[in-house]
Amino acid sequence: RKEVEQDPGPFNVPEGATVAFNCTYSNSASQSFFWYRQDCRKEPKLLMSVYSSGNEDGRFTAQLNRASQYISLLIRDSKLSDSATYLCVVNKWQGGKLIFGQGTELSVKP
Amino acid sequence: EAGVAQSPRYKIIEKRQSVAFWCNPISGHATLYWYQQILGQGPKLLIQFQNNGVVDDSQLPKDRFSAERLKGVDSTLKIQPAKLEDSAVYLCASSLELDYTGLNTDTQYFGPGTRLTVL
Numbered sequence: 001r002k003e004v005e006q007d008p009g010p011f012n013v014p015e016g017a018t019v020a021f022n023c024t025y026s027n028s029a030s031q032s033f034f035w036y037r038q039d040c041r042k043e044p045k046l047l048m049s050v051y052s053s054g055n056e057d058g059r060f061t062a063q064l065n066r067a068s069q070y071i072s073l074l075i076r077d078s079k080l081s082d083s084a085t086y087l088c089v090v091n092k093w094q095g096g097k098l099i100f101g102q103g104t105e106l107s108v109k110p
Numbered sequence: 111e112a113g114v115a116q117s118p119r120y121k122i123i124e125k126r127q128s129v130a131f132w133c134n135p136i137s138g139h140a141t142l143y144w145y146q147q148i149l150g151q152g153p154k155l156l157i158q159f160q161n162n163g164v165v166d167d168s169q170l171p172k173d174r175f176s177a178e179r180l181k182g183v184d185s186t187l188k189i190q191p192a193k194l195e196d197s198a199v200y201l202c203a204s205s206l207e208l209d210y211t212g213l214n215t216d217t218q219y220f221g222p223g224t225r226l227t228v229l
Contacts, residue, residue, distance in 0.1 A: 045220070
């Protein structure tokens with residue numbers, strides 16, 4: 001079983017749609033959780049951290065369920081510029097090592 | 111503020127040849143990481159340095175890969191000899207430092223990567 005698993009993509013949605021990405025992690029001792037965004041042929045960039053209480057940044061909402069070892073990202077009112085691969089990332093408690101999921105590709109169409 | 115610098119951006123070599131990648135982290139960042147990202151996958155950590163010491167190299171194929179960060183600033187990753195399956199993007203990242211528990215609570219900033227093709 002992979003340490004971090006994400007929804008297989010790609011997701012093709014029209015502009016204005018709401019889209020949700022799901023992610024599960026296997027190590028219950030994981031401490032920190034993130035969503036990174038990676039544009040085509042570019043480096044990953046931090047989109048947002050994920051907290052147990054849930055957090056929102058504009059059109060983006062991230063949720064964490066520690067009991068189910070589940071992380072989600074919701075994008076409302078999708079824009080063309082949201083087209084990218086979204087990486088679910090978990091920080092192992094020993095040594096600060098980040099474990100990346102395989103990524104879910106999002107394509108927003110006009 | 112300058113970001114993480116990497117060179118070269120692209121490299122094409124034949125199998126069994128050697129190759130080296132260079133990374134200069136953001137000034138003041140004590141922690142440096144090398145990742146391998148194969149097409150269609152997320153980045154996989156190869157090695158992590160805190161200053162000039164190795165924190166984690168458990169996924170580094172030590173029979174062919176080596177890395178150093180001699181003065182605690184820039185770093186070099188080497189592959190010798192290269193195999194076809196080493197074709198990937200090699201990403202360098204840096205962050206301020208690990209906290210006292212060993213957790214990295216600081217954002218990792220990635221460089222643009224080196225795209226390696228092994229023929």
